Amino acid sequence: MPADKLIELGKTVSRRLRANPQVQVVEGAGTELFCFQNFLDPLECGGLVAMIDADRVPSTVYATNDDKHFRTSESCNLARTHPFVHAIDAKIDHLLGMKNRQGESLQGQRYAIGQEFKAHHDWFHVEQPYWQDERKRGGQRCWTAMIYLDQPESGGETSFPAAGLMVTPRAGMLLAWNNASPEGKLNSATLHASLPVTSGIKNIVTKWYRERFWC
Structure with a gap:
């Protein structure tokens, strides 16, 4: 795996986010995590929620997992050619300074009461069988952008x-x-989970960026 590419992307995106006065650095052990309040306005959020609600299906995971309750949300990939989705994509691309072709399709996710996604990494585990395909489709996931x-x-x-x-x-x-990590190694400290919703509904969109062009 080309660690130098992950190092370069880590430095350039981090530098860009730190220079943005609307971005907050979130202090966490061993992670580079950033927050942008009100990145999307209510109309943008509502439009994405409507698209998720129309197309959602049970979520899947890459690796084989015997735990049927590991990821219980519903999700869908939003059509990147749709003008509304394209505009949201471009907004995220610009914030991070990433090329559009490095980004996977924006994925919408819906969590109803009791639904969750247990602790996982967004980066690909290279010992898993799926990696041989994903390494040809843009390689490793370097950055994650997630919007509530x-x-x-x-x-x-x-x-x-x-x-x-x-x-x-x-x-x-x-x-x-x-x-x-700053050394270009896959960072285990980015382990994260979406805890169960106990009242109401949660909708998010997630965009994963690859080290090369995604296809």
Whole structure:
């Protein structure tokens, strides 16, 4: 794996985010995590929620997992050619300074009461069989951008247990994190979970960026 590419992308995106006065650095052990309040406005959030609600299906995971309750949300990939989605994509690309072709399709996710996504990494585990295909489709996931589209009445926090962080959903708020360490190694401290919603509904969108062009 080309660690130098992950190092370069880590430095350039981190530098850009730190230079943005609207971006906050979230202090967590061993992670580079950033927050942008009100990144999307209510109309943008509402439009994405409507698209998720129309197309959602049970979520899947890459690796084989015998735990049927590991990821219980519903999700869908939003059509990047749709003008509304394209505009949101471009907004995230610009914030991070990433090329559009490095980004996977924006994925919408819906969590109803009791639904969750247990602790996982966004980066690909290279010992898993799926890696041989993903390495040809843009390689490793270097950065994650996740946006809360609404706020459940209770529950649904994003936990980063290794980093000692707990993030409460706020409508329009974006989180971004580097999936690699400053040395270009896959960062185990980015382990995170979407905790069960206990009242209400949570909708989010997530965009994963690859080290090369995604296809």
